[in-house]
Amino acid sequence: MFYREAGQFKTGYADDMAVFPIRQDRIGIAVILAIAYLAVPMFGSPFFVSTIMIPMLILTMAAIGLNILTGYAGLISLGTGAFMGVGAYACFKLATAFPDVNVLVWVLASGFFSAAIGVVFGLPSLRIKGLYLAVATLAAQFFLQWCFVRIGWLTNYSSSGSIEAARRSLFGVQITGPGASETARYLCVLTLLVALTWIASNIVRGRIGRKWMMVRDMDIAAELMGVRLLPTKLLAFAVSSYFCGVAGAMLLFFHYGSMESIAFNIELSFQVLFMVIIGGLGSLIGSYLGAGFIAALPVVIKFAPQILGIELPSAVVDQVTVMIIGGLIIFFLIVEPHGFARLWQIGKQKLRVWPFPY
Amino acid sequence: MMAFVDTGRRAGPKPIAAGEVLLEVEGISLAFGGVKALNSISFDIRKGEVRAIIGPNGAGKTSMLNVINGFYHPQHGRITYRGEVRRRQRPDTAAQQGISRTFQNVALFKGLTTLENIMAGRALKMNVGFFWQCLRVGPALNEEIAHRRKVEEIIDFLEIEHIRKVPVGKLPYGLKKRVELGRALAQEPELLLLDEPMAGMNLEEKEDMSRFILDVREQFGTTIALIEHDMGVVMDISDRVVVLDYGRKIADGTPDEVQKNQDVIDAYLGVQH
Ligand SMILES: Nc1ncnc2c1ncn2[C@@H]1O[C@H](COP(=O)(O)OP(=O)(O)OP(=O)(O)O)[C@@H](O)[C@H]1O
Numbered sequence A: 001m002f003y004r005e006a007g008q009f010k011t012g013y014a015d016d017m018a019v020f021p022i023r024q025d026r027i028g029i030a031v032i033l034a035i036a037y038l039a040v041p042m043f044g045s046p047f048f049v050s051t052i053m054i055p056m057l058i059l060t061m062a063a064i065g066l067n068i069l070t071g072y073a074g075l076i077s078l079g080t081g082a083f084m085g086v087g088a089y090a091c092f093k094l095a096t097a098f099p100d101v102n103v104l105v106w107v108l109a110s111g112f113f114s115a116a117i118g119v120v121f122g123l124p125s126l127r128i129k130g131l132y133l134a135v136a137t138l139a140a141q142f143f144l145q146w147c148f149v150r151i152g153w154l155t156n157y158s159s160s161g162s163i164e165a166a167r168r169s170l171f172g173v174q175i176t177g178p179g180a181s182e183t184a185r186y187l188c189v190l191t192l193l194v195a196l197t198w199i200a201s202n203i204v205r206g207r208i209g210r211k212w213m214m215v216r217d218m219d220i221a222a223e224l225m226g227v228r229l230l231p232t233k234l235l236a237f238a239v240s241s242y243f244c245g246v247a248g249a250m251l252l253f254f255h256y257g258s259m260e261s262i263a264f265n266i267e268l269s270f271q272v273l274f275m276v277i278i279g280g281l282g283s284l285i286g287s288y289l290g291a292g293f294i295a296a297l298p299v300v301i302k303f304a305p306q307i308l309g310i311e312l313p314s315a316v317v318d319q320v321t322v323m324i325i326g327g328l329i330i331f332f333l334i335v336e337p338h339g340f341a342r343l344w345q346i347g348k349q350k351l352r353v354w355p356f357p358y
Numbered sequence B: 001m002m003a004f005v006d007t008g009r010r011a012g013p014k015p016i017a018a019g020e021v022l023l024e025v026e027g028i029s030l031a032f033g034g035v036k037a038l039n040s041i042s043f044d045i046r047k048g049e050v051r052a053i054i055g056p057n058g059a060g061k062t063s064m065l066n067v068i069n070g071f072y073h074p075q076h077g078r079i080t081y082r083g084e085v086r087r088r089q090r091p092d093t094a095a096q097q098g099i100s101r102t103f104q105n106v107a108l109f110k111g112l113t114t115l116e117n118i119m120a121g122r123a124l125k126m127n128v129g130f131f132w133q134c135l136r137v138g139p140a141l142n143e144e145i146a147h148r149r150k151v152e153e154i155i156d157f158l159e160i161e162h163i164r165k166v167p168v169g170k171l172p173y174g175l176k177k178r179v180e181l182g183r184a185l186a187q188e189p190e191l192l193l194l195d196e197p198m199a200g201m202n203l204e205e206k207e208d209m210s211r212f213i214l215d216v217r218e219q220f221g222t223t224i225a226l227i228e229h230d231m232g233v234v235m236d237i238s239d240r241v242v243v244l245d246y247g248r249k250i251a252d253g254t255p256d257e258v259q260k261n262q263d264v265i266d267a268y269l270g271v272q273h
C-alpha cells in the first residue's frame, strides 16, 4: 500500500482533472525530471547521452505524434518517416535562409510544414480506413522521399544530396552543428520534448482529444452527436504531423548533424510504429516506454553479454533485436493492444492494493 | 435537480408549446435495394409526449428513427421538424437541431470511461479554440469544468456515480444502456430517440429505466420517441403508440386503443415471439 490515493481528497473538478491526481505520481514525475535534467548531464557518459538518450527522446517525440493519429484518432499511417523528413528539410531551409533567427524557433516552426503536408495526405481518410488508408500514407512516404531526392532546391543543390545542421547557439552556448556539446544538445531535446508532451497531454484530455477518441471508437455515433468527421480527422493529421516534423528537425539538428534522404525511409516509419504498438496505443506514457524500449534494446543486447564476458558478433545482436521486437509486437497485438502502458497501469494497481491480491 | 442553462443553441427558433406538433413525417418510403423497409408512413410527435413505436422484428422501427435523425434518406415523403420542412441533411446536423438518440446495439465509445462518454455528449456545446486547448488553462479549463459539472448532474440523476471512472467496455449490459441514455441527455435534446432502451434487462432494471424516462420528460420537458418490445412497459409509460408491421403503419393511438386493434393483435400473433 505504498501507492494510494486514500486521504487525498479532491476538492474540485479541476483537481480531479489534473494530469497526475495522485500525490505519489506528482513526486514520481518530479524525481524523473530531476534525474533527466541533473543526473543524466552530470553523471551520464558522453556516449550514453549522445547515442542513447538523444535519439531516444527524439523518437519519443515522433512516437507521440504517431500515437495521436493512430492511438487517439484511430487512423493508421505508414508515412511517419517522410513527415519527419518534411520537418528536417523545412528546418534546414529556414535555418539557412534566415540564419539570424534562433534555430529553436525554426525547429518549432518546421512542424507546421509537415502539419500542412500531413493534412493534404490525410484527406483520403474521410473515405478510406484501415488497410487502404495505410496504403495511401505509404504513397505519401514514397512520394515525399522522391521529392527529397529530386528537388535540388530542398538541399540547396548540395552535391552530396545531404542536408547539414549549421552552427547555431543559444545564450552564447553552441547547440547545433559540428562541435556542439552533447549536453547542450541533450538539454535542448529534453526541453522541447517536455514542453510538447505537456501540450499533447492537454490536447488529448480536452474536447479535441475526446472528439478524436469518439471518431476512433464509433464514428457513426460521433457523427450523430454532431462531430464532423473530416475536420476532426484532418486536425489529428495536422497535430500528429506537427510532432513528427519537429522530431525530424531535431533528428537533423541535435542528433545526426548531417542527413541524407534515405534516413527518412519506410524503416523509420515502421520503427516509430513499433514503438507506438509496443508502448501502447492511445497513451502518452506508452510512447515514452515504447521508444525507450526500442532504443535501449540493441544497446542492452550488445553490452549485457560483454559484462558477462561473452562477446557477441554484431550481426547476432541485430538478429536478436529484430527477433525480440518482432515477438513482442505479435504478443502485444494479440494479447495486450495497450502495450507497456497497460502493464504499467496494472503494476500501479497492484501496488495500490499491496500486499493484498485485490 | 438539473437546471440546465440553455446555451443559446436554440435561441433562434421559436419555442414550441407542450402538445403542439414537434415533428411530422408524411408518406415516408424507404427501400434498401429490393427490401421495402418503410412504406408510406405518416405520423406525428407532439412536444412533451412519450411516443412509442412498436411492431414485430424487422417492421422498420429502427429505420424510422434513422430517417428521423437524418441518417437514412427516404426515397419519398416529407419530414417537418419545428414547423420547417427538412431538406436532405448530413448526419451531424440532427444533433444541432436538438435531436439525440440511443442505439439498439449499444454504441458507446468503448475506450472511454462513463464520465468521458457522457462528456462526449457535450461535444457540440464546447468550442473554446485550439490555442487554449493546447494550454488547458483559462477559457479551456473553465469550459471543461462547467461541462463537467453538468455531466456530474446527469451522473447523479442516473445513479451511476460508482462507475464514473470505469471504462464502459467493462460494464454489464444494463449499465451500458444507462450510460448511453446519459450521453444522449448530455446533449440536452429537445427530441430524444430511444431504440429499445430496455432490451435484455431484468424486471428491476426495466423499472429503473422507465422511471428515468418519465423523470426526463418531467424535469426537462424532453419529447421522447421510444421503440420497445415489452408491451407492459409501452402501456405504462407512453402517451401514444404507432404500430408498424412489414414497413406499414397498421395502427396509431393511445395504448388502450392500440391494444384492442384487431390488426395489431393479428400482427403480433402472426409473428411468433
Ligand atoms: N442498412 C440496411 N441495409 C439493408 N437493409 C436494411 C438496412 N437497415 C434495415 N434494413 C432492413 O429493413 C427492414 C427493417 O429493419 P429495421 O431494423 O428497421 O427493423 P426493426 O423494426 O428495428 O426490427 P428489430 O425489432 O429487429 O430491431 C429489415 O428487413 C432490415 O433487414
Ligand SMILES: [Mg+2]
Pocket (backbone or CB within 6 Å): B061, B062, B063, B104
Ligand atoms: Mg430495430
